[in-house]
Amino acid sequence: MRQNTAMKLGAIAAVTAVALAGCSAAEDGPSTSDFDTAMSTPTEITMWAWAPGIEAQVALFEEAYPEIDVVLENVGQGGEHYTKVRTALEAGTGAPDVAQFEYQYIPSFVLTENLLDLAPYGAGDVEDQFTPWTWAQVTNGDAIYAIPQDAGPMGNLYREDILSSAGITEAPVTWEDYTAAAEAVKADSGSYISSFSGNDAGSFLGLLWAAGATPFTYDGDQTVSVSLTDPESQKVVDYWQDLIDRDLVAVDPSFTDGWYQGLANGAYAGWLTAAWGPAFLQGTAADTSGLWRAAPLPQFDAADPIAGNWGGSTLGALSSTEHPIVAAELAKFINTDSAATLAFATEQSLFPTRTEVLTASEFVDQESEFYGGQRVNEIFAEISTTVDTDFQWLPFQDQVASSFVDTLGKEISERGDLSAGLAAWQDAIVTYATDQGFTVE
Amino acid sequence: MTTTSDRTVSRRGPSPQRRKLIITAYILITPFILVFIGMVIAPLLYAGFLSLFQTRLIGGEQFVGLANFGEALTDPLFLGGVARMSAFLLIQVPIMLGLSLFFALAIDSGRLRGGRFARLAIFVPFAVPGVVATMMWGYLYGDDFGPIAQGVRSLGLPAPDLLSSELMLFSMMNIVTWSFVGYNMIIMYAALRAIPTELYEAAELDGAGAVRIGWSIKIPAIRPAIMLTLIFSVIGSFQLFTEPRLLATIAPNVIGTAYSPNLYAYTLAFTFQDVNYAAAVAFLLGFVIMIISYVVQLSNARSGGRS
Numbered sequence: 233m234r235q236n237t238a239m240k241l242g243a244i245a246a247v248t249a250v251a252l253a254g255c256s257a258a259e260d261g262p263s264t265s266d267f268d269t270a271m272s273t274p275t276e277i278t279m280w281a282w283a284p285g286i287e288a289q290v291a292l293f294e295e296a297y298p299e300i301d302v303v304l305e306n307v308g309q310g311g312e313h314y315t316k317v318r319t320a321l322e323a324g325t326g327a328p329d330v331a332q333f334e335y336q337y338i339p340s341f342v343l344t345e346n347l348l349d350l351a352p353y354g355a356g357d358v359e360d361q362f363t364p365w366t367w368a369q370v371t372n373g374d375a376i377y378a379i380p381q382d383a384g385p386m387g388n389l390y391r392e393d394i395l396s397s398a399g400i401t402e403a404p405v406t407w408e409d410y411t412a413a414a415e416a417v418k419a420d421s422g423s424y425i426s427s428f429s430g431n432d433a434g435s436f437l438g439l440l441w442a443a444g445a446t447p448f449t450y451d452g453d454q455t456v457s458v459s460l461t462d463p464e465s466q467k468v469v470d471y472w473q474d475l476i477d478r479d480l481v482a483v484d485p486s487f488t489d490g491w492y493q494g495l496a497n498g499a500y501a502g503w504l505t506a507a508w509g510p511a512f513l514q515g516t517a518a519d520t521s522g523l524w525r526a527a528p529l530p531q532f533d534a535a536d537p538i539a540g541n542w543g544g545s546t547l548g549a550l551s552s553t554e555h556p557i558v559a560a561e562l563a564k565f566i567n568t569d570s571a572a573t574l575a576f577a578t579e580q581s582l583f584p585t586r587t588e589v590l591t592a593s594e595f596v597d598q599e600s601e602f603y604g605g606q607r608v609n610e611i612f613a614e615i616s617t618t619v620d621t622d623f624q625w626l627p628f629q630d631q632v633a634s635s636f637v638d639t640l641g642k643e644i645s646e647r648g649d650l651s652a653g654l655a656a657w658q659d660a661i662v663t664y665a666t667d668q669g670f671t672v673e
Numbered sequence: 674m675t676t677t678s679d680r681t682v683s684r685r686g687p688s689p690q691r692r693k694l695i696i697t698a699y700i701l702i703t704p705f706i707l708v709f710i711g712m713v714i715a716p717l718l719y720a721g722f723l724s725l726f727q728t729r730l731i732g733g734e735q736f737v738g739l740a741n742f743g744e745a746l747t748d749p750l751f752l753g754g755v756a757r758m759s760a761f762l763l764i765q766v767p768i769m770l771g772l773s774l775f776f777a778l779a780i781d782s783g784r785l786r787g788g789r790f791a792r793l794a795i796f797v798p799f800a801v802p803g804v805v806a807t808m809m810w811g812y813l814y815g816d817d818f819g820p821i822a823q824g825v826r827s828l829g830l831p832a833p834d835l836l837s838s839e840l841m842l843f844s845m846m847n848i849v850t851w852s853f854v855g856y857n858m859i860i861m862y863a864a865l866r867a868i869p870t871e872l873y874e875a876a877e878l879d880g881a882g883a884v885r886i887g888w889s890i891k892i893p894a895i896r897p898a899i900m901l902t903l904i905f906s907v908i909g910s911f912q913l914f915t916e917p918r919l920l921a922t923i924a925p926n927v928i929g930t931a932y933s934p935n936l937y938a939y940t941l942a943f944t945f946q947d948v949n950y951a952a953a954v955a956f957l958l959g960f961v962i963m964i965i966s967y968v969v970q971l972s973n974a975r976s977g978g979r980s
């Protein structure tokens with residue numbers, strides 16, 4: 233099965249190479265007439281996605297291409313979804329044509345050659361519609377493995393009432409300010425400035441990302457590098473070590489009952505979170521409406537702000553699909569059609585990846601009562617322009633996330649030695665990578 | 674137990690009537706055998722087969738013989754899980770079975786008012802699915818919001834963090850005990866009801882009191898039932914999965930990925946995508962359970978022979 237796929241991919245690569253050698257990029261992959269034939273032939277295509285309300289976008293696609301019937305299935309979110317995708321791929325039947333993939337999972341499906349390279353299907357034409365850093369997340373060299381759907385640039389949500397009662401009237405701009413705010417808030421109300429949790433590698437990696445660190449690289453083949461103990465990462469753990477040691481930050485695990493309570497009852501005066509956080513928080517801490525504000529993440533160097541990303545996802549086509557043209561078009565259409573992408577942003581609270589939507593007045597001018605009438609979208613849209621494009625993921629992100637919980641995460645939750653935890657995490661990942669046959673640089 | 678007459682018959686070979694019976698018996702158990710082979714034996718063989726290979730993300734699958742087993746035997750994560758479950762076994766099982774026996778004897782003595790109600794009340798937790806029980810206790814244990822911590826604090830005392838790494842194992846023991854005391858009690862109670870009443874009458878004539886009857890007649894008489902519950906508990910301890918898996922959502926950094934060997938096998942297969950090593954760990958766990966069950970049975974057979 234795998235060999236088969238490899239051969240197909242090889243064939244596609246060969247065709248592409250010939251076409252490239254021929255001359256212009258327009259001759260890549262299927263021709264316009266191939267495309268027209270495929271899109272006007274009655275075809276059933278399966279998509280596995282969990283994005284809320286994505287039926288609306290699918291309906292727009294089916295309207296545009298009446299001959300295509302999209303079977304939409306939600307097989308679970310996150311881990312459950314990937315387990316089912318992998319099982320279907322392993323079984324050789326039952327895999328969808330198009331599926332939702334979070335950015336950090338793309339390399340692991342590239343590794344197993346399960347993602348269709350969309351470049352020959354004209355995906356390159358839409359590159360300039362996207363924020364550069366989301367596009368960088370779905371490409372490797374010339375290959376385009378998915379189309380960005382939503383993103384999670386990180387910012388700071390905080391309780392305006394708690395901070396101002398402690399004499400902090402402006403959102404902390406630098407991490408130094410953040411420490412000062414933490415001291416003041418703790419002394420004034422006994423609240424922690426936030427919880428720095430040891431159970432979610434995603435948010436921690438987002439903080440590393442925002443510090444300009446590139447802890448991982450993957451060449452798309454067999455070589456990876458892991459540099460979690462480099463100076464940028466060390467700077468981040470040193471910063472939090474200080475707050476933890478002085479009991480200025482909580483270390484409760486996030487997304488647990490106690491943590492939800494902490495957000496709702498003011499035990500934490502803030503949450504460093506992603507662009508999907510504002511909508512999420514509204515559901516979790518509904519009683520505190522009007523008390524919250526949004527701001528960019530504090531910076532190490534306020535003159536040169538860098539943001540990180542946490543979460544977000546894409547649509548990719550699987551290389552096993554029998555309808556590659558239709559599959560590629562579906563992934564592309566849903567994430568580039570103006571109406572579809574605007575609805576994602578304004579109705580489904582998915583943070584946009586297309587610059588057109590990021591500047592659309594329907595999106596940026598939305599005022600949020602929960603955040604005291606602030607234009608929260610505008611703030612995060614601004615943050616989105618400062619996300620570093622160099623960040624990469626390893627092709628075994630499951631292991632990275634789970635070993636985080638056992639190593640650095642454990643040190644965090646026990647208020648222990650974060651540097652030692654970071655080193656242990658590095659070792660766990662390198663050992664796994666070596667055992668799995670990767671070349672670790 | 675085979676009687677002497679059975680043995681003589683079998684030596685001569687079964688009579689036609691008996692042969693018919695045997696054939697009927699085989700026909701009747703065929704569905705079971707088929708399901709047993711399909712659902713237990715075949716997966717077991719397949720897992721055994723898988724455990725002999727290694728699949729790497731780079732380089733693919735290759736035959737490695739028993740290397741996975743060798744690796745597991747020196748794997749601190751696996752051994753840590755086994756050690757944790759051994760501690761669980763040594764502390765929780767005696768407490769649970771002791772309580773079960775005590776309740777069974779108490780209800781059987783007939784002196785308990787509302788015996789039926791008590792029996793039901795003790796048994797009811799078993800009817801609560803393990804998932805629900807764990808979520809319920811997880812809530813009760815919570816440090817900020819749990820009623821236990823709140824109650825202790827309202828008395829002006831420092832509340833213990835029942836979900837900390839020091840207390841987690843004990844918190845789990847409590848959940849399992851709560852769930853299974855009633856189940857084991859019912860097995861023992863049923864055995865107690867089967868003791869012929871003449872024994873009690875004879876004992877009473879000899880002047881034995883309730884305690885003496887309990888100690889010298891009832892407990893020895895239900896020894897097979899107690900052994901059954903013990904074996905079940907040994908197996909159950911090592912197979913612990915639901916409790917750590919669910920409590921991990923409340924205390925992720927305490928439970929980690931390898932808290933119990935079963936949880937470790939699950940993580941290996943579904944998170945690390947290492948089905949081969951997971952199969953080896955699961956197999957090894959099966960061996961550990963077999964050996965310990967055997968030792969328990971053996972020690973019982975010996976002490977049983979003495980009495």
